């Protein structure tokens with residue numbers, strides 16, 4: 065699971081208020097380089113919950129990867145940003161799309177319900193008595 | 198054979214041997230990708246070349262997702278069957294996979310998803326597989342959460358097999374109650390084998406954008422291909438022949454398992470698509486890279 069997905073995902077379990085953001089517990093993670101796409105990132109940025117993304121990178125032990133405030137549209141559109149490893153664009157790209165959580169867990173902030181992640185796949189299945197209906 | 202939905206719950210029906218068919222049967226592979234291409238066409242994403250964030254609900258082995266990836270999109274896949282997701286991992290699906298039950302709701306933040314597809318999965322919600330299952334409540338939880346997570350104006354295209362008119366109505370009604378506009382597009386309605394129903398939904402108030410496209414073969418034309426129900430069930434001669442055919446087939450696709458599909462495979466696949474006239478991302482130093490691990 066990439067941090068892009070983590071940023072969108074909430075706990076559905078009974079008792080969760082927003083169920084968001086899920087606390088990230090990381091045992092193993094990996095990176096896979098993919099080509100940056102500035103337009104995708106620009107379109108995505110307004111939908112990203114920035115504090116949750118920053119918290120996720122901190123849980124990974126990468127406190128330097130992202131700044132406290134989200135990059136501006138101008139920063140993301142800056143010429144040469146895609147080629148410059150240190151640019152705001154490339155950092156955002158790396159955080160959202162190149163980091164994969166392989167083993168660990170997601171923990172509901174409201175109920176502490178733990179959703180294990182195994183082989184990169186979070187198990188979000190609820191027991192019947194946890195389903196909200 | 199009765200439809201798979203009446204044989205066992207999905208997490209039981211889609212066991213290892215059923216999941217295996219999704220890598221070994223060229224017929225299943227062909228049908229999955231053909232339905233997905235049609236679903237994408239009906240999804241009518243803006244033709245701006247910008248990748249989108251999509252959902253694949255009942256993503257299974259990742260065959261449908263592979264089509265999304267080929268078109269450059271990012272996707273999040275939901276499936277209730279671990280065996281199916283294991284196959285998706287094996288084939289190195291590019292999307293993020295979640296082991297989850299759509300009948301429990303999708304659990305996504307509001308308005309963040311650009312579109313959703315689902316291939317032959319939603320009809321599973323019409324069954325009460327456990328005593329505590331109420332199909333109406335499960336459909337409501339699913340469509341309600343789908344509606345909320347989609348961006349305004351975004352679409353969802355859900356191909357499904359209904360057992361009867363009542364089931365089909367139950368699904369459509371649940372979608373409309375959740376706030377969606379849209380309806381069912383039927384391709385090849387006159388062919389028992391090729392007939393496919395797509396629930397095409399638009400999020401938000403009805404607009405030009407939510408008028409329903411026409412199904413294929415509505416005028417009585419027949420589908421030229423010998424297409425069948427993709428789960429090898431129901432319609433005519435599906436199930437049994439698949440089973441036998443499977444066992445005797447050399448397992449071509451499994452070769453790719455151990456070291457991943459590799460760069461050569463990927464480059465070759467991209468070349469194939471290019472020859473078919475598809476737009477494919479250019480080959481770069483990133484193409485087919487492996488993941489590095491950290492502990």
Ligand SMILES: C[S@@+](CC[C@H](N)C(=O)[O-])C[C@H]1O[C@@H](n2cnc3c(N)ncnc32)[C@H](O)[C@@H]1O
Pocket residue numbers: 207208211219229254255256257258259260261262275276277278281297298299300316317318321322427428
């Ligand atoms: C016909 S298969 C689709 C396969 C998939 N499109 C692929 O490319 O492999 C239907 C899938 O829906 C899944 N499914 C059925 N009920 C489900 C549910 N309640 N929640 C999530 N997935 C479900 C099944 O596990 C199965 O993998």
